[in-house]
Amino acid sequence: MQDIKDTFKEVVLAIIPITAVIILLQFTLIGLPLDVFLQFLVGVVLVSTGLFLFLIGVHIGLLPIGEMIGSTLPKTNKVWLIVLVGFILGFVVTVAEPDVRVLSSQIEDVSSGNISQMVLIYAVALGVAIFVALAMLRIIFGIELKWLLFGGYAAVFILSAFTASDFVPISFDAGGVTTGPMTVPFILALGVGVASVLRGKSSSSDSFGLVALASIGPILAVLVLGVIYG
Incomplete structure (x- = not known):
């Protein structure tokens, strides 16, 4: 109450x-x-x-369900399963994210249908899924967050030099909308659950930063779309 x-x-x-x-x-x-x-x-x-x-x-x-899934997966002792579940959950939660649908709808209108709403949604979801899986690997192997962020954003700025100019602002907006009310609570809870089992006392520092990683994926995914469409 x-x-x-x-x-x-x-x-x-x-x-x-x-x-x-x-x-x-x-x-x-x-x-x-x-x-x-x-x-x-x-x-x-x-x-x-x-x-x-x-x-x-x-x-x-x-x-609760996100944290329960996260705390149960490590008990299987199968790295591939933890990474796969992280990938799948990252994808389906992003597809359900209202902010992503609003952005993709507006972009489809502005581009007169040249950039399909569903193509953008699935590209953003795929980017989030890949980086959630990468975040699971980070927690499992204790990789420092700063190196992953440095590498991710280095790839973003390099790729932005080769993509169509219209896609650069769209890509950064896509990274922002994935930090919405559906994605963030579930992904954070999943990370906390996994880290609490695998990393013990350092679970807080290992689980947080996951959303920062996940937001890089959509940026890269949309920039790749820009290369393809360009």
Whole structure:
């Protein structure tokens, strides 16, 4: 019950500032038509309700199951299985990510259909999946995060010199949208679960940084698309 109260308070504190600013602008500067303003207020209620239900679902569903899967996999003593499950979960969670779908839809509209929505979604999901699998290997073998980040971003900047210019900003936006409400809780919980079993006391330092790694994958994937389309 306390978790529900805390979540409700968190949602209210998140929504109130933007609502207050819009209402202030409505009566001072903007003066939107009444029907548009009422649509905004209805939207606020719907967004608040949806966000509240989503966060409840994350706490009672996504986080526990992600951490449980992560803590169970190492007990199989099969590195390939841990990496494969990380790859599959990284892919399917990203396909379900709302932010990715919004970005891909807008890009399809702007490009007049030249860049297909589904092609972009699957490319981004594949990039996340590869780097989640790589993050699993990092946790298993204790590889330092800085070297993987350095290598990943070095590849990004090198590849950006050979890709179509339109794809460079799209690629970095793709890296940003994968840090959304579906992907981050599940991937973090998975990493914490794996690291808590394999790395013991250093589980915190080994599990965090996983999202930073996962966000490199979509950037590289979209840059590769740029090379292909270019």
